[in-house]
């Protein structure tokens with residue numbers, strides 16, 4: 168891309184002084200989607216505090232309203248009056264899930280348990296992502312659907328509300344697939360089971376239990392078997408959303424690569440199914456100290472202090488992928504400043520996220536003078552000084568955009584992104600938070 172073709176949504180970052188300060192991680196995106204969806208299913212009033220007010224979550228709130236829930240934003244909480252015993256109704260218009268893969272896949276599962284017909288749409292990125300991974304097992308349970316080629320949106324889903332339970336083993340560990348099937352299982356007579364070879368994030372299991380469902384988890388020779396017994400109507404509870412470790416990852420890596428930095432991130436969820444990045448950075452030699460461990464909303468949270476560190480390349484074990492699947496782009500930025508090579512394999516799932524994140528991350532690094540090699544199931548990064556000076560194509564992907572801006576914080580020349588507007592899907596306060604700790608970022612490029 169040439170400079171003259173950069174739109175006004177372009178942003179840039181440049182070599183910054185030491186990052187210093189204390190910030191609070193924004194609400195967790197996965198838990199925020201679930202709090203709204205579970206609240207919409209439940210009988211009674213769910214009050215949510217700490218909800219992430221990102222565009223993805225607002226799309227899920229609108230979607231839940233169109234299925235019949237009453238959702239209201241208060242001064243410092245959200246209230247959801249759920250559909251309860253009456254169940255979901257068919258939305259009057261297409262349900263636009265925006266950029267949110269978690270939103271659309273979980274809502275399809277939740278809707279499947281009722282007598283509904285619903286058409287789901289999304290933005291260009293979401294419309295390119297495969298929905299068959301959820302629609303196929305839901306079809307085994309009894310729904311029918313129309314989709315575009317490759318099981319893509321727009322999708323029209325029809326359910327009679329009388330589903331049969333299944334015992335399903337997906338080809339890859341995926342919390343979205345697991346959650347969609349468990350949510351459909353709530354409206355299904357009998358026991359619905361999903362077997363995961365490697366455990367994916369377990370927020371659905373934890374929250375379903377809190378909302379009164381019978382969920383069992385068994386470790387077997389084939390992996391983790393998670394079952395729900397239906398039919399069951401969830402009962403409203405109050406939810407406190409903990410801080411998002413996937414968003415905390417950006418100021419953490421920013422501090423690690425910027426000389427002299429010392430930053431504290433408060434309120435970070437430390438659920439073991441989400442902390443793979445922190446383990447990997449620690450193996451790379453990062454100064455990361457977590458303290459003030461406490462429980463909030465059924466999850467362990469802590470405050471993390473991070474200081475600039477001399478990092479070294481590592482090989483990330485493929486079995487760690489489910490606990491850090493969204494964090495490889497920002498890990499690649501840490502790897503670019505480390506000594507030696509970081510090898511990341513067994514992460515083919517990255518190709519079907521908001522963008523093909525393997526090729527987008529490789530292109531991000533190469534545009535800024537970092538040596539990388541791309542494989543079908545991953546990539547490697549050879550660390551050292553980062554030239555910068557490149558313009559990164561973000562493909563409507565918030566994590567590619569934020570990773571590129573963090574890369575620029577210690578690069579020889581500024582790093583520019585073509586579009587930063589979609590950062591608001593997951594981290595609306597990103598620029599304010601980064602500028603508050605001293606990061607030099609330009610948000611008004613003409």
Ligand code: S3P
Pocket residue numbers: 196197198269340341342343344346367368492493516520
């Ligand atoms: C999520 C699960 C992950 C992750 C996504 C959020 C969730 O996707 O990439 O950002 O909230 O369940 P997969 O389950 O497809 O791996």
